[in-house]
Amino acid sequence: MEKEKLFQEIAENVVEMEDEIVEELCEKSLEMGIDPVETINGGLIPGMDKVGQLYEDGEYFLPEVLTASFALNTGIDVLKPHIKQEDDGGKIKVVIGVVEGDTHDIGKNLVKIMGESGGFQVFDLGRDVPLEEFVTVAKENNVDFICLSTLMTTTMGGMKTVIDMLKEQGIRDNFKVIIGGGPISQKFADEIGADAYETDASSAVRRMKAMKGVG
């Protein structure tokens, strides 16, 4: 089977919520020697995008979306151990989480996985994270980057609050703040004074390395 066809099948089976088939197909991608990161970006994520569309069109409801998320995660579990481990990013420390009020964590988990594969040390705070926690954990561990994720317009404001808290405590310049997620844009990042915005997990990792002058 050729790669494009395989990716298409993976995407379709995420949409059809067939976790077992997704699992098999992801194993197959490994056998075929395809870079797991490519399979995530070319198969799993486009599948989830389609799920998002069906949800918006009122054809899918949360049970379908959740079950599709579960299928996607099954695929990621298969691919994750095979993502090329780099160690050039070894000195980079990152705290990451989904801001308070939001429980969408698939995208955040991808950034985390890609970061870890890039050799970062990642402190994952999970989802629906109280805003102060980002600041506390960043200080405690003296991290380089604070990564904030959210998929909802209603919780975007929390990102600004985190930056404001850093300013109030006079430690804004100790950390770089990177933001991402569906409704986030470069414009929003500029508005709230974040250091960077990225659209996907791989670019996020590349950007952080570039900002630290590694890789």
Next chain:
Amino acid sequence: MDIISRYLNGLEVPKDELTSLERTTLYGKGQAVDRIPCCLDGGETMSYLIGAGIDEYYFSSEIMCNVEEYIHEKFGSDGAGISTSLRGMAEAMGSEIKYTRNNVAQLKKPALKLSEVDNAKLVDIDKDGRLPVILDAVRKVKERLGDKVSVSASVTGPLSIAAMVVGTENLLIGMIKKPQQVHQLMEVIVENNNRLIKRLVEMGVGIGFPDPVSSTALISVEQYRKFSLPYFKRNVDYVKSLGGGCGLHICGTSRKLWEDLRETGIGAFSLDNVEDLEEAKRVLGGKMGIQGNVPPVDVMKLGTPHDVLRSARECIRKGWDSPNGFTLTSGCQMPAGTPEENMQALMDAARIFGRYPLDKSLLED
């Protein structure tokens, strides 16, 4: 100056002429009353009114009862009620709940996985979880307030209980991956609810079913018909077979379920503020009372008394002539920290705008 600006500024609010119990009883029979009924929808989030923590509230029938007494005596709310809370039954079935002083309790650990549904437990309402405390509170409220105000208790909708027994995400995935196990769990929950219902009807209180997980924000109409409605119906049928009465509240969107609700035999539907009262009157009003729907957060908690009056006036304008009656209330439970002036304003809105004979000119902007 318009009437709303005159409120708290010299406007005289008409006094109630009936007790709450007289009012709701007469109104329920379609007879003349002094004003439209109005209920303050509180429960655990109102514990701060008497200086108690939310966590203390859950474990003390005395505090529960005192909150209801306070709300009735201070504001004249037309209903007093004790809530099983969304997690009460799930806790009795073995879920672990986390209690904190300033927040509504949360599910900490589900009672079981769907794959372990054979272990789903039939409860003893006199022993398990907080059910004995809740029943004791209902008894106290009935004893102390029962001659003045109609008393009710909540029995959580079966699907919402299931969400707290296995975890919401697991339940929703289960609808697709393990439908048989979900049905099996629902059977046990129906029986558990019926045990509670039997006792409550014997105590002579009305029953309210809150069922947030049945909202179409979460599930489709087909999923509702498959996994929620048949089980809810069996609880409702049981209430009615015992001679009791009941109502339903669904948080969030629910419009697409209303045609189905018409046929359930419930006595009242309380709608969230995301739905429209006018529409509820049209679709449901011929079959049941309707209740609602001042926004609990934006208006009741964060607004001013004048905002409350404006919002309540709109509700009354849309709802007052609903064929089986209308009760003014918030679109969902009021959050902790809702100012008492705003609760007073909601009650006063019923006294000002809902005064019979209704002065329709007051209802226009």
